[in-house]
Amino acid sequence: MSSRRRSILVALLVTILIALMSPVIPARAADGNPDLSVSIRSLSPSRLAEGSTVTMSGTVTNNDKHAWTNVQAYLVIPIVPFTTRAQIVDAIDNNAAYTGTRVTDTEAFDTLGDLAAGESKRFTVTVPYDRLGISGAEGVYPVGVQILGTDVTGERSPDAIARATTFLPLISSKQGAVPASVVWPFLMPDRRKADGDYSDPAALLAAVSTGGQLRNVLNLASSIVGGASTALVDPALLVGVDDLANGRHLPASFDITDGQKVEAERFLQDLLAYTRRESSWVLGFDRPDDLALSQNKDISKPLTEAINTATSSALTTYQITGRRVSWPTRSGVTATLLRDLRGAGDSPVIVSPASLPGWQRRQGSLVQYVTDDGPVPLLVNDILDADVPGETSVVTVRQRILSEAALAVLQRAIDSRSRADAVTMVDPSWNPGTQFSSGKLSEAFTAPFTKASTLEGLLTTRPSTYTGAVPTTAGAKPLNRAVLLEATRILSRGRALSSVTPQRDSVDQPLAREVASVLGVRWRSDQGTAIKIARTRARRAGSELSKIQIKGPPSVTLSSAKGGFPLTITNGTNEAIRIGISLDSSNPALRIPHVKPVDIDAGERRTLTVQVDLGRQNTTTLSAHLSSTDGRQIGRPAVFNVRSSKVGAVLWVAMGLAALLVLGALFRRFRRYRNRATAVTLPDDDD
Numbered sequence: 001m002s003s004r005r006r007s008i009l010v011a012l013l014v015t016i017l018i019a020l021m022s023p024v025i026p027a028r029a030a031d032g033n034p035d036l037s038v039s040i041r042s043l044s045p046s047r048l049a050e051g052s053t054v055t056m057s058g059t060v061t062n063n064d065k066h067a068w069t070n071v072q073a074y075l076v077i078p079i080v081p082f083t084t085r086a087q088i089v090d091a092i093d094n095n096a097a098y099t100g101t102r103v104t105d106t107e108a109f110d111t112l113g114d115l116a117a118g119e120s121k122r123f124t125v126t127v128p129y130d131r132l133g134i135s136g137a138e139g140v141y142p143v144g145v146q147i148l149g150t151d152v153t154g155e156r157s158p159d160a161i162a163r164a165t166t167f168l169p170l171i172s173s174k175q176g177a178v179p180a181s182v183v184w185p186f187l188m189p190d191r192r193k194a195d196g197d198y199s200d201p202a203a204l205l206a207a208v209s210t211g212g213q214l215r216n217v218l219n220l221a222s223s224i225v226g227g228a229s230t231a232l233v234d235p236a237l238l239v240g241v242d243d244l245a246n247g248r249h250l251p252a253s254f255d256i257t258d259g260q261k262v263e264a265e266r267f268l269q270d271l272l273a274y275t276r277r278e279s280s281w282v283l284g285f286d287r288p289d290d291l292a293l294s295q296n297k298d299i300s301k302p303l304t305e306a307i308n309t310a311t312s313s314a315l316t317t318y319q320i321t322g323r324r325v326s327w328p329t330r331s332g333v334t335a336t337l338l339r340d341l342r343g344a345g346d347s348p349v350i351v352s353p354a355s356l357p358g359w360q361r362r363q364g365s366l367v368q369y370v371t372d373d374g375p376v377p378l379l380v381n382d383i384l385d386a387d388v389p390g391e392t393s394v395v396t397v398r399q400r401i402l403s404e405a406a407l408a409v410l411q412r413a414i415d416s417r418s419r420a421d422a423v424t425m426v427d428p429s430w431n432p433g434t435q436f437s438s439g440k441l442s443e444a445f446t447a448p449f450t451k452a453s454t455l456e457g458l459l460t461t462r463p464s465t466y467t468g469a470v471p472t473t474a475g476a477k478p479l480n481r482a483v484l485l486e487a488t489r490i491l492s493r494g495r496a497l498s499s500v501t502p503q504r505d506s507v508d509q510p511l512a513r514e515v516a517s518v519l520g521v522r523w524r525s526d527q528g529t530a531i532k533i534a535r536t537r538a539r540r541a542g543s544e545l546s547k548i549q550i551k552g553p554p555s556v557t558l559s560s561a562k563g564g565f566p567l568t569i570t571n572g573t574n575e576a577i578r579i580g581i582s583l584d585s586s587n588p589a590l591r592i593p594h595v596k597p598v599d600i601d602a603g604e605r606r607t608l609t610v611q612v613d614l615g616r617q618n619t620t621t622l623s624a625h626l627s628s629t630d631g632r633q634i635g636r637p638a639v640f641n642v643r644s645s646k647v648g649a650v651l652w653v654a655m656g657l658a659a660l661l662v663l664g665a666l667f668r669r670f671r672r673y674r675n676r677a678t679a680v681t682l683p684d685d686d687d
Contacts, residue, residue, distance in 0.1 A: 035063040036115075036162035038145060039391040041122075041435075046402060046443045048141065048170035050129060057124040058393075060147050060162060062115045068149035068161065071112040073123035075103045076146050076163075077132055081139025081170060083410050085361045085384075088140070092387050099144045099165050103127050115149065123147075136170070139410065140403040143168040144390070164390025166399040169406035171449050178408040179453035180401055180422035180445055182229055183379075184221040186214065186271065187428045188236035188286060192517055194536035197251045201244060205260055208241055208267035213431040215267055220394065220432045220441065222274055228445040228452035230279045232425075233271075233322065235314035236286040236520075239513065241268045242318075272318055279454035280322035281348070285310035285516040289524065291332040292478035294340045299481075299488055303519060306491055309512035313505070323456070325350065325379075329521055331475035338378075338470060339371035348377040348459070350425075356380060358468020362411055364419035366458045367466040377463060379455065381425045392427065394436040400424055401444035409449045419464055422450060479519065483527055486534030487515050493541035499628035500548065500577040502599070507575065511541070545635060547572030550581065550626050552638040559645050562613045567624055567638065569598075570605040579626050579634065581610065586621035590614065597629055612642060619643045 040058040048054075056075060062068055078100025082088050103109070108131065110123045125145060134141060144165035150156040190204040198204065207214040214237075221229055243249050245265040247256060284290075284307045293300040315321065324347045328337060333355035341349050348366070353359055359367065359380055368375045384400050385392075401422050408420035422444075445452040494511035501507045514537050523530035549570045556565040571577050581595035592612055600606050614620060621641055626634040 034161040037061045037063060038162045038164035039393050040164050040166055040395050041393055043395050048168050053128045055126045056145060059120050059122050061120040062117055065117050066152045067117055068115045071115045071149040073110040073125055074146050075125040075127050076100050077141055077143045080135045080137055081141045083139040085407055099142050102146060105131055138170055140406050141168045165388040166396045167403035169403050171406045171409055175409045175413050177449050177451035178405050178421050179458055180405050180450035181453045183232055183425040184229060185232040185428040186237055187234045188240050190240055194533040197249050201250050201254050204240060205244055209263040211434055216432050216434055218271055220436055224442045225445050225452055230281055230455040231275045232281050233275055234283045234287055235311050238314055238318050272320060275320050279456045281325040282322035283327055286520040288519045289479045289521045290326050290328050290341060291337055291474055294337045296481055296484050299484055302491055303487055306512040306515040310516040313509040329476045334474050335470040335472055338369055338376055339373050342371050342373050342376040345374050348379050350379045350381055353380055353382050356466055359466055361420045362415055362418040363464045364421050365423035366463040368463050369466045392430050394432050394441055398441050398444045402447055405450045479523055480527055483530045486531055486538060487518050489538035490515050490534060490541055493538055493545055496632060496634055497545050499630055499632045500579045500634055501575050502578045544573055548635055550624055550638045552624055552640045555640055556642040557645055561615055561644055564609045564611045566607050567610050568605055568607045569600060571600040574602050576601050582625045582627045584623045587617055590617055590620055614644050
């Protein structure tokens with residue numbers, strides 16, 4: 001063992017012993033619970049090297065209702081670095097002061113002065129490499145800032161009243177580069193109400209306009225080097241922003257200007273351009289609750305088809321392509337769900353490390369899990385700095401990627417079969433702000449130990465197989481069955497209307513979106529509202545169907561066994577329809593052919609003459625049903641009686657015989673009368 005390695009090992013053991021022997025002392029501020037937030041806005045260099053000077057700057061905000069005086073900011077860094085992911089996890093889990101030693105040299109801290117309630121101030125701390133007090137060993141050094149201050153009572157605790165932490169890698173050896181990538185989720189923040197209008201279009205407009213959260217994320221994602229990003233897109237966002245730009249489904253109380261429409265349209269086009277330029281993965285429309293669908297298999301098939309229709313139609317409309325992906329909630333993954341989501345075997349599922357308790361970083365962020373139906377790729381969303389203090393910033397994201405890569409390099413150095421990488425997925429709600437140029441996120445992909453990659457690229461490298469356990473039960477509470485049942489009612493009534501519409505896409509696509517939008521994971525916390533919305537939409541679909549009616553005469557009398565009668569079809573919908581008529585008789589022996597479908601424009605009516613042959617029947621009850629081209633019966637039937645006034649051969653014979661009998665009776669009566677008259681004796685003249 002070289003002398004350098006021995007010194008590093010000794011320093012590491014000393015640091016561990018000090019950490020174990022030194023209790024973690026909570027802050028002793030007089031108010032007992034100081035409320036200040038810290039954000040690291042810049043850090044240079046992004047990678048430690050001998051002879052460099054570490055400069056960290058950022059902001060500290062006083063969220064308390066009282067002032068803090070004599071506020072100071074100190075740089076904190078440990079003597080030896082972390083060399084494995086497990087060390088960082090253990091330090092975070094044990095709540096240890098893993099940030100390290102506070103640098104207290106005279107010129108190494110920044111004095112901010114007084115910080116009033118609600119006030120923010122900027123800090124900058126600068127420490128030369130030789131005054132950091134570090135061992136210089138390769139690894140990842142947690143580096144941060146600690147804020148000290150005096151409260152309103154004059155007490156000043158030696159412990160920090162606020163802090164923020166990130167990581168600073170030091171890799172000097174040339175071990176080779178590891179794949180590094182960042183995933184950018186673009187989710188729909190708004191929802192549509194029961195009346196079809198968006199719930200909060202103002203918030204959606206603000207998010208996609210200049211300075212908004214989604215706009216800022218898109219700008220940041222577009223600024224980094226090509227081939228290092230994967231966009232994770234919810235098609236519901238594309239539809240929602242398009243609706244904004246065109247003034248669709250907006251409440252009457254919401255006014256949108258032409259300029260705001262232009263902002264929405266610009267965001268939509270920029271997002272589409274980005275997804276076409278970079279690798280893209282596509283979520284199901286409005287991020288469906290896959291766990292609820294999996295637990296209700298008996299009714300889930302048509303609902304899943306509706307979600308797929310809504311997703312595919314949006315991709316076609318906006319002309320983008322992307323691999324389909326599922327994203328269950330953190331505690332909503334089970335072995336059964338993964339089997340159900342497998343599909344064709346090429347649709348990944350995003351999971352958390354808790355869903356794969358046997359997963360290790362050496363297996364890589366993308367692994368295969370073998371279900372009873374075959375393998376399914378999994379993306380493990382493992383965040384290095386998920387529980388460290390401080391706000392997420394462009395700088396901390398950059399340092400997260402670099403530090404993940406550094407740890408992966410060190411692991412691959414001792415494990416030739418390691419597939420560790422530096423894939424990171426940003427929080428969908430994170431707002432990087434507008435001033436992110438100082439973060440220089442692209443530096444994460446130009447370091448000598450990182451190689452810009454996409455998730456598609458990683459999928460083609462034959463991911464390792466995860467053979468460990470997967471939970472058999474979910475901790476999450478999915479949408480209940482009542483929501484899914486109401487969604488099936490929307491679907492059944494809407495499909496009935498679609499079946500008589502020649503331009504079916506004009507009905508099927510909006511219908512699929514209405515179904516998908518009540519099945520999103522967003523409704524788990526408000527299932528009562530989801531049920532109300534679904535019921536309203538089902539009633540609305542039923543009321544549209546009721547606008548297509550058929551009407552016949554109260555009764556029909558035919559002059560013979562064959563004849564015709566009128567039936568009137570009214571189309572009160574806003575869609576042109578193609579519809580036929582099927583006739584059923586109360587007499588099963590009587591068969592009546594269906595009427596061929598006819599086209600009827602929106603708002604019009606049409607009267608058809610229906611021919612019927614009663615044969616030997618004198619009367620029957622007919623039911624006239626409207627029917628689609630695929631034989632589906634539509635709406636309520638028209639029911640009426642049909643009678644025949646036919647005079648057949650038998651009746652004519654009977655009438656002839658009756659006439660003959662009448663004539664015969666009259667003839668006999670006439671003869672009897674004449675015979676009586678002849679039999680009278682006239683008087684003789686002689687008499």
